[in-house]
Amino acid sequence: MTSANNHRRATLFVTCIVDQVYPSIGQATVALLEQQGVEVHVPPRLTCCGQMAFNAGFRDEAYAIAGRTIEVLRGQGDVVLPSGSCTAMIRHLYPELFDHSPYAEPARELAGRTYELTEYLVDVLGITDVGAHFAGRIAYHHACHGLRFIGVKAQAEALLSGVREAELMPLAGCQECCGFGGLFAIKQAAISEAMLERKLAAIAASDAELVVTGDASCMTQIAGGLSRAGSSIRTRHLAEVLANMVDVR
Numbered sequence: 001m002t003s004a005n006n007h008r009r010a011t012l013f014v015t016c017i018v019d020q021v022y023p024s025i026g027q028a029t030v031a032l033l034e035q036q037g038v039e040v041h042v043p044p045r046l047t048c049c050g051q052m053a054f055n056a057g058f059r060d061e062a063y064a065i066a067g068r069t070i071e072v073l074r075g076q077g078d079v080v081l082p083s084g085s086c087t088a089m090i091r092h093l094y095p096e097l098f099d100h101s102p103y104a105e106p107a108r109e110l111a112g113r114t115y116e117l118t119e120y121l122v123d124v125l126g127i128t129d130v131g132a133h134f135a136g137r138i139a140y141h142h143a144c145h146g147l148r149f150i151g152v153k154a155q156a157e158a159l160l161s162g163v164r165e166a167e168l169m170p171l172a173g174c175q176e177c178c179g180f181g182g183l184f185a186i187k188q189a190a191i192s193e194a195m196l197e198r199k200l201a202a203i204a205a206s207d208a209e210l211v212v213t214g215d216a217s218c219m220t221q222i223a224g225g226l227s228r229a230g231s232s233i234r235t236r237h238l239a240e241v242l243a244n245m246v247d248v249r
Contacts, residue, residue: 009039010120011076013090015083016048017216025216028243029082029117035243036125045072051089054097055182063101066094070106078124079114082239083215084146085182087116092149116146117239118155118214129162132242138163139171139208140238141199141222143215147175156214156238163241171211172202180221196225203233210246211235 010033014026030040050065069090073079081087091111098107121127140160146152153175160168179185179195199222203211211226213219216237223235236246 008037008078008125009041010078010080011073012040012042013046013049013073013079013081013086013114014042015081015086015216017220018082021220022216022237024245025082025237025239028237028239028245029080031245032117032121032130032239032243033080035130036121036127038125041076043072043076049086049089050097051086051093052182054089054093059097063097066097066107067103070094070098070103070110073110074106077113078120079110080117080120081114082117082237083217084116084143084150084152085215085217087114088145088149090114116150116152116214118146118159119150119152121242122155122158128158130159130242132159132163132244133165134163134210134241134244134246135165136209137167137169137207138210138212138241139169139203139206140174141171141178141211141213141218142175143213143218144177144181146214152214159238159242160212169206169208171206171208173198174202178218178221180217182217185221196221200225200229200231204231208233210241212238212241214238 018025033040048065049069050062054062091114094107094111098104177195178199179192185192211222219235219237226233240246
């Protein structure tokens with residue numbers, strides 16, 4: 001435990017997909033932060049960031065959802081998300097959504113204290129070694145929103161380099177999209193599938209046993225493709241690796 005962080009408090013925004021499909025990612029995130037001495041709080045009224053409605057062009061619905069999120073997170077201190085995608089929505093798109101509205105200033109204030117998990121660990125807490133172990137070969141996929149929208153790259157790499165016994169395998173095209181893109185995978189299914197095939201080929205060539213990423217949406221896309229291909233390669237969220245909650249046997 002890092003004593004310097006013993007009085008820091010963070011609010012976990014667990015995200016919809018983690019809450020509904022991958023609760024283990026939320027549990028790993030809580031465990032990881034608490035191991036560093038951070039007190040973690042999860043507001044019971046917190047639901048969705050509004051990104052799906054926003055991306056689909058339903059601005060009124062996104063405004064209502066995001067406005068409620070701002071209210072729930074008022075005075076809640078640091079807000080941490082195990083997702084670059086949802087972090088990008090709050091940090092960059094909330095100010096756009098609420099521009100010239102009564103929520104303009106609260107949106108900017110919330111954006112300024114919202115962090116993706118790896119940047120919170122590395123840039124805020126100053127931690128790169130969390131005491132993680134994984135005896136196997138890992139390849140890392142950089143999710144698009146985290147990489148391109150909020151510039152999260154070096155943080156994940158630094159944390160992975162501190163995982164004991166892990167062998168980090170080069171992944172060709174690790175910064176290329178997996179083809180999910182939220183509604184993109186539905187509206188442009190053929191293109192999405194072609195992008196996924198390219199990603200799966202790179203993963204197979206990497207000789208990794210485990211594919212790790214920082215967004216559950218990418219993890220879902222890649223895991224589905226690997227499963228349909230009959231591959232033995234597994235996927236996990238970075239938080240699960242760092243919290244020693246991975247068993248791919």
